[in-house]
Amino acid sequence: MDFSPLADVDPVPGDPAAVHRWSSAATAVADDLAEARTHVERSSVAGIMVGLAADRFEETRAETGEAAGAAEIRLDEAAGAARRYADALEEAQDQAREALRRARDAEARIAAATAGIAAMRRHALTEARRVERLAAAGDETARPRPWEGPDHHALLAEADGEMAAARALLDVAVAARDAAAQTFTSTLVAATAPGRVARSLVTRFLGLVGVGVGGGVDRQLEFVVTDGGLVVNTRQGWQQEAYRLAGIAPDEWRPELGLHANAATARNAWDLYGELYGKDPDTFLWAGMAKLAGGTFYAGFQDLAAARTAIERGEDVGEVLRRLLPPTTPTWVVNQLVGLAVARGSEHVAGELAWVERQFLHMQRDIFDDLAWQHLAYREGGLPVMDALREGGQIHDSHHLGWTLIDEGRVSAGNAELLHHEQRHVIGASYDDVRERSTVTWALTEGMGLVGQSPVPEGETFTETVGWRANVSVFEDRWEWIESTMYPEYLDFREQPYGSELIAAPVERLAEPQRLLPWGYGPRGPRSDTASGTWKRRAQRDRATRRRRLPRDPARGVRQARRGRRRRAKHLGSA
Amino acid sequence: VDVDVGIEPEAVGAVAERLDRMATLVEAQGRAPRLEAGDLGHPGAAVAATAFETAWRQEAEALAIDLAVVAAYLRAATDALVEADAGSIVRVEVGG
Numbered sequence: 001m002d003f004s005p006l007a008d009v010d011p012v013p014g015d016p017a018a019v020h021r022w023s024s025a026a027t028a029v030a031d032d033l034a035e036a037r038t039h040v041e042r043s044s045v046a047g048i049m050v051g052l053a054a055d056r057f058e059e060t061r062a063e064t065g066e067a068a069g070a071a072e073i074r075l076d077e078a079a080g081a082a083r084r085y086a087d088a089l090e091e092a093q094d095q096a097r098e099a100l101r102r103a104r105d106a107e108a109r110i111a112a113a114t115a116g117i118a119a120m121r122r123h124a125l126t127e128a129r130r131v132e133r134l135a136a137a138g139d140e141t142a143r144p145r146p147w148e149g150p151d152h153h154a155l156l157a158e159a160d161g162e163m164a165a166a167r168a169l170l171d172v173a174v175a176a177r178d179a180a181a182q183t184f185t186s187t188l189v190a191a192t193a194p195g196r197v198a199r200s201l202v203t204r205f206l207g208l209v210g211v212g213v214g215g216g217v218d219r220q221l222e223f224v225v226t227d228g229g230l231v232v233n234t235r236q237g238w239q240q241e242a243y244r245l246a247g248i249a250p251d252e253w254r255p256e257l258g259l260h261a262n263a264a265t266a267r268n269a270w271d272l273y274g275e276l277y278g279k280d281p282d283t284f285l286w287a288g289m290a291k292l293a294g295g296t297f298y299a300g301f302q303d304l305a306a307a308r309t310a311i312e313r314g315e316d317v318g319e320v321l322r323r324l325l326p327p328t329t330p331t332w333v334v335n336q337l338v339g340l341a342v343a344r345g346s347e348h349v350a351g352e353l354a355w356v357e358r359q360f361l362h363m364q365r366d367i368f369d370d371l372a373w374q375h376l377a378y379r380e381g382g383l384p385v386m387d388a389l390r391e392g393g394q395i396h397d398s399h400h401l402g403w404t405l406i407d408e409g410r411v412s413a414g415n416a417e418l419l420h421h422e423q424r425h426v427i428g429a430s431y432d433d434v435r436e437r438s439t440v441t442w443a444l445t446e447g448m449g450l451v452g453q454s455p456v457p458e459g460e461t462f463t464e465t466v467g468w469r470a471n472v473s474v475f476e477d478r479w480e481w482i483e484s485t486m487y488p489e490y491l492d493f494r495e496q497p498y499g500s501e502l503i504a505a506p507v508e509r510l511a512e513p514q515r516l517l518p519w520g521y522g523p524r525g526p527r528s529d530t531a532s533g534t535w536k537r538r539a540q541r542d543r544a545t546r547r548r549r550l551p552r553d554p555a556r557g558v559r560q561a562r563r564g565r566r567r568r569a570k571h572l573g574s575a
Numbered sequence: 576v577d578v579d580v581g582i583e584p585e586a587v588g589a590v591a592e593r594l595d596r597m598a599t600l601v602e603a604q605g606r607a608p609r610l611e612a613g614d615l616g617h618p619g620a621a622v623a624a625t626a627f628e629t630a631w632r633q634e635a636e637a638l639a640i641d642l643a644v645v646a647a648y649l650r651a652a653t654d655a656l657v658e659a660d661a662g663s664i665v666r667v668e669v670g671g
Contacts, residue, residue: 014616022610036642039596064642071634078627089616181617188623192630225663233664381662388664 012096019086026079033072040065074191081187088180095173103166109159116152226380235394238373246272255361259305270294270507285415293455295510305521308353337443352440383407435473445473460485
C-alpha cells in the first residue's frame with residue numbers, strides 16, 4: 001500500500017488473517033494433544049502387565065502424558081498470543097489507514113490553501129497596481145479592494161494541524177503494534193522450550209528400552225526377552241542393563257574427575273564382574289579374572305591418586321615416587337627413574353600423575369562398556385543373540401569368535417579371545433598413550449612393570465615372566481605375561497577352594513594388601529591395613545603346586561632387550 | 576517377571592494401537608502450524624515465531640517417537656508372551 005504522504009513504506013505491515021489462521025491451527029493441535037494426553041493417561045497397563053518393565057512403562061507413560069500436556073499448554077498460550085496480536089495488528093492497521101485517509105485529506109486541503117494563498121497574493125498585487133495607476137491619474141482617493149474570498153492562511157494552518165494529527169495517529173498505531181508484538185514475542189519465548197522435554201523423555205526411554213538419542217529410532221526394534229523385562233538387542237540397550245545391574249548411573253561415571261569422584265562407580269563395575277562369574281563360573285572366566293585384576297588396579301589407582309595428592313600437599317617428590325617402587329628394585333634403576341621425574345618438578349609430576357589416573361579410569365570404563373554388556377547378552381540369549389548382535393554390527397568379529405568358542409565348550413580359549421581383544425583393541429592404544437606422553441609417564445610405566453604384581457595371588461610378577469627390560473604398557477610384553485603365566489595361573493587358582501571366595505570378595509578387600517603407599521587418596525584419611533591376608537597365606541602354601549609355566553621362546557629376551565633399549569634411549573635422550 | 580506373570584495380549588495390543596494412532600497424529604501436527612515471512616509484520620515477532628515453530632516441530636517429533644516406542648514396547652511385550660521363553664528374540668516394527 002502507498003503510504004505517502006505519511007511514509008515511504010507501509011509502517012504497519014502484516015496479514016492479521018494469516019495470523020488468525022495460524023492461531024486456529026495451533027488451537028486445533030493443542031486440542032489434538034489434549035486427546036493424545038487423554039489416550040496416554042488411559043493407556044495404563046496396570047492389571048494386564050506386572051513387574052519391572054511394567055513399572056518402567058507406567059513411569060514413562062506418565063511422563064509422556066505430562067509432556068503432551070505441557071506441549072498442549074504451550075501451544076494454547078502461543079495460539080492465544082497470536083490471536084491477541086492479530087487483533088492488535090488489525091486495529092493498528094485500521095488506525096494507520098484512518099491516519100492515511102486524514103493525511104491525504106489534509107494534503108489536499110494544504111494544496112488548496114496554498115493555491116488560495118497564491119491567489120490572495122495575486123489579488124493584493126493587482127489591487128496595488130490599480131491604486132498606483134489611479135493615483136498617477138490624480139485620483140488620490142483610490143484604495144485597494146479587500147480580498148473577499150476565504151482566509152487561506154487560516155485554512156493552511158488548519159490543514160497543517162490535521163496533517164500533524166494524522167501523523168500522531170499513525171505513531172499511536174505503530175506504538176500499539178510494537179507493544180502487541182513485544183507481548184507476543186515474550187509469550188512465545190516463554191512458550192518455547194527447545195529440546196527440554198524431548199531430551200528428558202528420550203533419556204527416560206533410554207532407561208526403558210535403550211534406544212539411541214541421535215537420529216531417532218530404527219523402524220524395527222529387536223528385543224530379547226529376559227527375566228527382568230525386555231531389552232533392546234543393541235550394544236546400547238544391553239549397556240543400559242549392565243549399568244542398571246551394576247548400580248551405576250552412566251552420567252555420573254566421569255573419569256575426567258579423577259578417582260575420588262569415581263571410586264564407588266569403579267568398585268561397582270568390578271563387583272559386577274564378580275557377580276557374573278559367581279553365577280556362572282564355568283563360563284564367564286574373563287569376568288572372574290577381570291574381578292581379580294580389579295583388586296590390583298584399584299590398589300594402583302589409589303596409590304596413583306595418593307601419590308599425586310601427597311605431592312600436591314608438598315611431600316618430597318623423590319620420596320613419594322621411591323615408595324611406589326618395590327624394595328627389590330635395583331638402586332640404580334630407582335635413582336634413574338626417580339631422577340628423571342624429579343628433574344621435571346613437583347608440579348609437572350603431580351599433573352602427569354593426575355593425567356595417568358584419569359587415563360586408567362577411562363580405560364576401566366572402556367573395558368566395562370566393551371564387555372560387561374556382552375556377558376549379559378550371552379547369559380540371557382546365548383549364541384543366537386550374539387549372532388544377531390554381530391549381524392547388526394554391534395560386536396567385533398573377535399568378540400563373536402570368543403562367544404562361539406565358549407558356546408562350543410572351548411571355554412578357556414573363548415575367554416582368552418575376549419581377553420586378547422580387550423588388551424589389544426580396547427586399551428592397547430591407551431596404554432601406548434601413557435607410555436608415549438612424557439618422560440614422567442614413561443617412567444611410571446617402567447615402574448608399573450617393576451611392581452608388576454599379578455592379580456592372581458602369588459602369581460608370577462611381570463618381570464619374573466618377561467624380564468626387567470620389558471614394559472608392561474607394551475601390548476606384546478603385557479600379553480606375553482598374561483598368556484604364558486597369568487591366565488594359566490588364574491585357571492588353576494579358580495579351581496582352588498578359596499579361589500571363588502576371593503573372586504567374590506569386595507574389590508576394596510582385594511586391593512587393600514596390594515597398596516604400596518600408606519596414605520589415603522581422598523578425604524577418607526589414611527588406609528588401615530586390615531587383615532585380608534588369609535587368602536594370601538593360603539595361596540603361598542599352594543604356590544608350588546599351582547604354578548604352571550609354558551616353554552619360553554629363546555629369542556624373547558633378545559627382542560625385549562632391543563625394545564627396551566629403544567624406549568630408554570628415547571626418554572633418556574630427552575631427559 | 577512381566578512375561579511370566581501374565582499379560583492380556585488383546586488389551587495390550589489395543590493400547591499399543593491407540594498410542595500408534597496418537598504418534599501418527601502428533602507427527603502430522605508437528606508440521607501443521609506455519610507462518611509465512613511477513614505475516615506478522617514485525618521482525619522481532621517473526622524471529623520468536625520461527626523459534627517457536629522450530630522447537631514445536633522438534634518436540635512433536637520427539638513426542639511422536641516416544642509414543643511410537645511405547646507402542647512398540649507394548650507390542651514386543653505382547654509378542655514376548657507368545658514367545659514365552661526367556662532369551663527369545665522379538666522383532667517389532669515401530670509405528671505399527
